[in-house]
Amino acid sequence: MSWDVISETITQVLGVLLLSPLYAGILDRLKAVVEGRRGPSVLQPYYDLVKLSRKETLLPRNAGNIFLNGPYLVFSIYLLISFVIPVVYPRPVIFTPTVDFLGGALLFSLAGFIKVYEAMESSSNLVTLGVSRALSFSYLGEATLLTVFIAVALITGTNNPYVTMQYVQSLGHYLFLPHVSATVAFYMLWLFETGRLPLESSGMSEMGMIDDSLVYEYSGKGLMLLRWGSYIKSYLLGSVFLNVFLLPWGLLTGPLGAILDLGVMFLKWMVLILVTLVVETSLAKFRLFKVQDFLAVALVLSLISLILTVIGNG
Amino acid sequence: MRIIGDLGSHCLTSEGLVEGPCKYSHPTIGEGGYGSFSFLYGPSAGGLLESVAFDILTYGESIEDVRALSYKTRHIKVGGLPLRDVLFKVERINVPFAASHTIAFLTAVENALGVSPPEEVVESRIAQLELERIRNNLLVIQRLAEAASFLVPTYRLLYYVEEVNRAISRSCGHRYFLGANYLGESRCQGLHLPRIDVEELRDLLSNRIFIDRLQGNGVVKEDWAIGPAARAAGFSYDARLEVPELKYRDHGFKIVTESKGDAFSRMLVRLEEIEVSLKILEGVEVKPRRFELPLREGRGIGRVESPSGDLAYMVQVEQGSIKELHLLPPSRINILLFLRSMPENIFTDFPFNWESFGIWISEAEVSIS
């Protein structure tokens, strides 16, 4: 392990940890502007996290170990994934080989699994309502996550995200039809995984909750970790989308490059935020069971990508 | 003849009072089989504006049957109180419908005393009712858009609601018409029309996802329905056509109907009625005016078309005081309709269906004695 790798690792992980709430703040602010409101400060997510960290933790009567300690585990799973995939720095960093793309997908599933278990321990009706919904979509969600990751793996012949990223940088590979359809599928999946419109929105109505219900009984530090965790998750998936699918170019190498990469990532994220801004402010929320159709379309798109690749190979 | 609803121990119909409680067809009550359970929604929920709870019989996500549980009962004692005190209370039963309530009450009193108000008062009342309707319809559509997380229209509609509130405030001195009507008096001075771009509102209908959430949701075609719910199901029921005291026919009133009877039709009716109301308002002049109310005894009924349907009061007046007072709030009928329309839907349809009826619990659960 050289010092260079260590400093690059630190930049990547700290970059994920500290900058992920910012992007959520920027998107919220821009949404407010489009809606004709002044909106909260872009730093509001940070204020919220700080506020939550000071509050006491309310423990539902029936809950116990998993409820109390699950959030730490969920948070650290997302943190571990930030070592693994190219979300800031374009070369492997320390611990990157711990899991490949597919293993990364399994880690995302693990986080989702723990979130469900810890939520269920609170034994609340409203939580169970949302959990039952979240679970009912997971068969499409997991399969799509898997297929989009594999879509790029098949194109490049390897399951290593860093290799894939370098591969699609060449324009011929970038405009390759399987890559394009996988890109669209991944964007749709990102909208779903991060609870965005037209699939979900966090509002006042309990009847429409999906992901919100998983944190419904949480407060204080537990809620802070889960919120922060979901910012990181959104950042991780979004950055994989940007770096491996949509905009694989522009990242610099070397310890200094790693720090500059934070700026490059910011610019890339602005693109993603603007696209998402248009989607979120022009679409309404789907009827619950239509979410299934939406995900099925994403799955089929990624499947088309896979089939085209395999036929192209043969 | 159509049934409007129970008023005291009588049943109010379009032809007048008939004996006994109104005869409603019995709803089919859902039964719970294996795995079913009751899911409580409310009384203190983010998605409901007021305190009300629903006991939903479900197999999970599906709605088999819904019961409404009461959490907001209020008793208002009016017996023996002077008319002006009662007016004060009536005005505040449901402030979003304050104009409808006071105007219906005053009409009942005037009928009991055998007085017809002068032309200016009638015009002022029409203006108030229509302004209230516009505001309420905008609010209902806003709640629908919000339930669908349709972000930009949600805030545009809120802006328009505020616009109407300000117009009302400028016209009648209070955003909710409090104090605008009095015994033998109408106090609104001049009419300020809210600036509403109806075409912009119609843009809502171009969003497929939003429409999809409303179409086929909460179909109800009972012939005892009232207000927008009845008109959405193709019934030309409207107190504005049926009640002679308010001379709507002179102001170019046209009834709007749809046929499907679902939440979407109800929204369409409300949307079109905003335009109709704006047209009516264009031909109305509002001036303050007083007139004499004699000290007599009598009994009378007053009915108006509130934004959510027929609203009626029946009063018995004695020596300038109330001897008896009965209220038929539209929300009471609309709740029945809502409960009937819910089975076969799923949980996420709930807010859309609920909001589409424009129900206010405050007036539905008030009891007057």
Add this chain to the structure above:
Amino acid sequence: MYLQIDKFYLEIVTLLTMITALALSLWSARASHVVAAISSSLFILYGLYSGEFRVFYVVSGLVWLFSSTFSALHDRERWYSLTFSGTLLGIMITLLSQNYLEFLTGWELMTLFAYASIGVYRREWRPGYTFLAFGEVSTVLLIAGFILAYQETGTFLFHTLTDTLPLWFTTFGFTVKMGIFPFLVVEWLPIAHGNAKPSLSSVLSASMTLAGVYGIYKMMSLCPQTQALGGVLILIGAFSVLFGALYSYVSDHMKGMLAFSTIENNGAILTALGSLELSADPVLKAFAQFSLMVYVVAHSLAKTGLFLVTGYVHGESMSTLSTERSFSLEIGTTLLTASMSGLLPTVGGVAVWSLLETLFMESISVRGILGLIPLLAGVMVGMGEGFATGAMARFTSFTSLVRPRGGERGRLVLLIGVLMPVLALLSYLLSPEMAGAASLGMFSNSLIPSGYSGGSFGGISPLYVLIILPILSLITYLASGRRRVRTVDPWDNGSGRRLTYTSFGMANNIRLMLRFVLRTRKGAVETSADVFWRAILQLVRGYVRFSRAFSRAYMNSSISWYMIYMILAFIVVILVVFL
């Protein structure tokens, strides 16, 4: 030579101990179970010394050890210990068999004892009939395959074959026993397993179906490679994963849903077997072998644990059962279901990961349209895993998470649960190769790489996940400072009501969303789909009816006849084994 003799004696002693357990059952149930546990331990020891089939032996032995320990603690009926140890003996003979006859003898013995056990437990023979009927189908196919093999080699000894036909026949015979598509439609596995005691259910679900896998694997090693069978197995397997998991998701019968999940797992194992048969690439084959073995380990042990969980629950319907949770049960079930959901860092995660990598590598390395088969299978497996996660979450929720706290019990479940991450570490031993990346902080041999002849594909390090996650959690815990905790009632709209949601309700979204697949009627699910499914269903029902009539006519459905039949079969077994 010394070791050889040693092994032979160990085999005899193991068998004799199990026969002792069978004999003891006439006198004391507990003694019988304890001796069965001892025999299982000996079998594990024996397995450790065996070569190619080591994993099958050790895993089976562990399953028996856990189940008989559980029975020794909880079961008192002598008839049960008789049928239980009889079933174990049958499987043991199957696994140890040196020729087709021994194999069949063990196979029949296992079927009959299991049948009797299901029948006696319920005092109702219908579930047992279903079980026996499928046992018969299976046996007929096996016999056909074995006769073909005999015709070719002229001996009943396991001998290398040149024809693939015996493999086709026996494979389908074994898949019947595993409850794989198209036989999953009749739900025989769920019906049968749902009607057995927890420890027998786990033996049936984990060990008996494993005997089927062992059978296919054994026949594959004897027959020449056939890519066609590989493709067929992959598809059938993946289909079973998807539908097994889906039905598990919507099933509200506690053991039934676990049995459906067994179908799902057997499907995955079959897919692994298929990919082993499909691939010609030796590097990839080695990896496919790895995924097969890890899956066998993961499924068998996790499923054993989960069936034992049902022993701590009153009632069989997920929506109406009552139980209390304990620390051991809760954490144990969570670990077991994490493994069943295919999540790292448990052994189930390694299994799912390696299976999917195998499939996707095959879709690259197998050229042409044939390459689409593993690809589609991979996607189906992915969807199946999604359902499985949901099913398992519901199982854990309603058998432990939402239940009130009770006394400490279920340590055995916790033990098996803790095995899940431990086995993930032991999976390194099965891996064809190991790697490291010192420059990135991964010391040598810490990685399980996946690869094919064309290059390396990916890799994971269960060890690193297991080390890093707790460390990061600890850091997070320490960094976030002390927490003040206050106990409150969960928020239910301010009404103060308790949880009313049922398990049925929790799965209902899928029933509603997939009503065309599941043919959902109000409040119920018909567990079959489409005309195609119905046709098969009719066929099989006809067969079940025939077999029931057959048994009635010849066996008069009286238990004493079965006892006589079993004693006869038992004598035959003894003769075959010792002659």
